[in-house]
Amino acid sequence: MTTAAIRSTLRGATATLHRSQGTKSSSVLVDASRAFSTNHYNVVVDKFVSSPSPPSASASSSSRQSEFLRHPNDVHDRNSIYADEDTRSLGGITASVRHNWTKSEIASIYTLPFHELMYRASTVHRMYWDPAEVQQCTLLSIKTGGCTEDCSYCSQSTRHKTFVKPTPTMKVQEVLAAATRAKEAGSTRFCMGAAWRELGNKKNAFGHILEMVRGVNGMGLEVCCTLGMLTAEQARQLKEAGLTAYNHNLDTSPEHYPNVITTRTYEDRLQTIANVREAGISVCCGGILGLGEKETDRVGLLHVLATLPEHPESVPINALVAVKGTPLGDAAAEDEEAAADDGIANVDAFDMARMIATARIVMPRTMVRLSAGRLSFSDAEQFLMFQAGANSIFNGDKLLTTDNPAFDSDTALFHKLGFVGKPAHAGPRVAPMEMLGEVEITKVKGMEQQCA
Numbered sequence: 437m438t439t440a441a442i443r444s445t446l447r448g449a450t451a452t453l454h455r456s457q458g459t460k461s462s463s464v465l466v467d468a469s470r471a472f473s474t475n476h477y478n479v480v481v482d483k484f485v486s487s488p489s490p491p492s493a494s495a496s497s498s499s500r501q502s503e504f505l506r507h508p509n510d511v512h513d514r515n516s517i518y519a520d521e522d523t524r525s526l527g528g529i530t531a532s533v534r535h536n537w538t539k540s541e542i543a544s545i546y547t548l549p550f551h552e553l554m555y556r557a558s559t560v561h562r563m564y565w566d567p568a569e570v571q572q573c574t575l576l577s578i579k580t581g582g583c584t585e586d587c588s589y590c591s592q593s594t595r596h597k598t599f600v601k602p603t604p605t606m607k608v609q610e611v612l613a614a615a616t617r618a619k620e621a622g623s624t625r626f627c628m629g630a631a632w633r634e635l636g637n638k639k640n641a642f643g644h645i646l647e648m649v650r651g652v653n654g655m656g657l658e659v660c661c662t663l664g665m666l667t668a669e670q671a672r673q674l675k676e677a678g679l680t681a682y683n684h685n686l687d688t689s690p691e692h693y694p695n696v697i698t699t700r701t702y703e704d705r706l707q708t709i710a711n712v713r714e715a716g717i718s719v720c721c722g723g724i725l726g727l728g729e730k731e732t733d734r735v736g737l738l739h740v741l742a743t744l745p746e747h748p749e750s751v752p753i754n755a756l757v758a759v760k761g762t763p764l765g766d767a768a769a770e771d772e773e774a775a776a777d778d779g780i781a782n783v784d785a786f787d788m789a790r791m792i793a794t795a796r797i798v799m800p801r802t803m804v805r806l807s808a809g810r811l812s813f814s815d816a817e818q819f820l821m822f823q824a825g826a827n828s829i830f831n832g833d834k835l836l837t838t839d840n841p842a843f844d845s846d847t848a849l850f851h852k853l854g855f856v857g858k859p860a861h862a863g864p865r866v867a868p869m870e871m872l873g874e875v876e877i878t879k880v881k882g883m884e885q886q887c888a
């Protein structure tokens with residue numbers, strides 16, 4: 437969709453705004469052109485619920501979801517709408533999408549007093565997103581174990597003696613059956629992971645993976661893969677088959693990276709990310725806390741991500757799940773206190789919230805994904821992370837080889853917190869604060885005419 441077409445879709449007149457808060461509900465007639473006067477956009481809204489009650493059994497998810505004004509699903513279309521935007525301000529906090537962050541600027545955000553950091557991140561979150569909407573993704577290991585890399589946290593490396601038994605690549609029909617189950621459980625993005633250094637010359641396996649991508653895409657689910665390093669041509673074929681996103685994590689800072697992995701370089705990873713982006717596939721790229729890194733490494737990772745030519749569409753933040761038999765798992769088991777002093781494992785909810793909050797502030801339009809390690813956090817601790825700006829989770833009782841909360845407990849958590857999932861192939865909801873005209877938006881000087 438062109439920018440002009442998107443603008444024309446968003447152009448309109450008056451909106452009836454239904455605000456529902458808890459059991460009380462009020463209906464307010466809003467002149468959308470006035471509400472959006474600072475944006476130069478007029479937005480058509482049929483019906484808008486800013487804080488939905490937990491979904492009732494009678495309302496189908498699709499009928500509930502159709503009530504919201506949404507951004508385009510394509511991240512480039514989405515970003516182009518706001519190409520002329522400079523800053524957003526709300527509640528005394530100003531934010532912007534920038535690619536020229538310095539490490540010291542990010543460090544000064546990361547080290548804010550916790551209460552202040554949370555206020556800022558939570559406010560930025562509300563300027564750009566509807567905090568009620570949280571994407572649910574399911575990750576399936578389609579080829580487990582037997583990987584020749586030496587990632588020191590990973591249970592699937594042949595160099596570590598862990599509980600994982602290598603298995604061959606799953607059959608296409610088995611994967612599609614798993615995707616059907618995930619869809620029935622509310623998941624809208626299905627991710628397939630293979631324990632490979634790279635896709636390389638695996639022609640047969642690649643053919644099967646392309647079939648899986650087509651099949652999952654055909655079910656109306658968004659499709660993501662994580663298959664190790666990719667060439668530009670492989671990325672192009674995956675895009676053609678219908679791949680939505682590709683996950684390739686940087687794990688940690690460039691400085692700490694060689695202490696964790698020696699069999700491929702940081703540059704290799706950045707090249708795969710560039711190949712994926714070049715093919716027009718959304719980039720999912722994040723890191724892991726608890727790898728023995730210092731806080732400067734956490735800042736260093738965020739600095740690399742926030743200064744990429746385009747911010748990743750999603751940034752997963754993982755807490756190390758220490759697995760017996762891996763170098764990091766064994767270090768944590770041998771001497772818990774020494775490991776904690778060295779930054780290995782022992783990631784607490786405050787560490788996670790601080791990392792998520794900083795990511796939210798420096799990459800305001802990126803989906804921040806609360807990923808591995810959720811099982812070790814209580815519902816209240818996870819709520820802290822959502823308040824910090826996380827707006828996506830992995831669901832399903834396995835995350836590759838490690839345990840994850842069961843579907844049912846996540847459903848209960850969503851009801852408890854008043855969250856709803858994001859539908860597949862639909863852009864995120866426009867932020868309620870933006871719709872209400874509460875967000876002050878300034879434009880890049882000289883672009884007003886061009887974009888009006």
Ligand code: SF4
Nearest residue numbers: 583585587590593631
């Ligand atoms: S993290 Fe990926 S690349 Fe590294 S050992 Fe595990 S499966 Fe292999």
